[in-house]
Amino acid sequence: MADRIDVTEALKDLPLWGAHGGDRPAIVRNLAFADFNAAFGFMTRVALLADKVDHHPEWSNVYNRVEVLLTTHDAGGVTDRDIRMARFIDEAAGAMGAK
Numbered sequence: 725m726a727d728r729i730d731v732t733e734a735l736k737d738l739p740l741w742g743a744h745g746g747d748r749p750a751i752v753r754n755l756a757f758a759d760f761n762a763a764f765g766f767m768t769r770v771a772l773l774a775d776k777v778d779h780h781p782e783w784s785n786v787y788n789r790v791e792v793l794l795t796t797h798d799a800g801g802v803t804d805r806d807i808r809m810a811r812f813i814d815e816a817a818g819a820m821g822a823k
């Protein structure tokens with residue numbers, strides 16, 4: 725099992741992410757795209773990697789907006805797996821022209 729890492733520390737390198745204020749440690753990012761097509765294109769890119777690495781975002785989509793939450797279930801908090809996924813999400817978001 726991956727080790728939990730300190731969320732505040734991890735967020736220093738992820739300026740577009742915030743700490744989730746809910747029941748378990750998690751990081752969150754809200755994204756906005758030009759339209760639904762761009763948002764879903766972004767989600768498709770992320771989904772393909774997520775399934776490959778067996779680490780899946782908890783997310784929701786409304787038209788051009790996507791809310792993403794990352795946490796590691798069996799660690800009960802944030803691990804390097806979430807940080808790697810967050811970095812990939814930032815890249816994919818940039819490639820799809822996230823606002």
Ligand SMILES: C[C@H](O)[C@H](O)[C@H]1CNC2=NC(N)=NC(=O)C2=N1
Binds near residue numbers: 778780796798
């Ligand atoms: C059984 C399966 O490997 C686990 O449930 C995987 C799947 N996807 C996952 N995704 C995320 N974000 N966190 C996990 O801990 C996780 N675990």
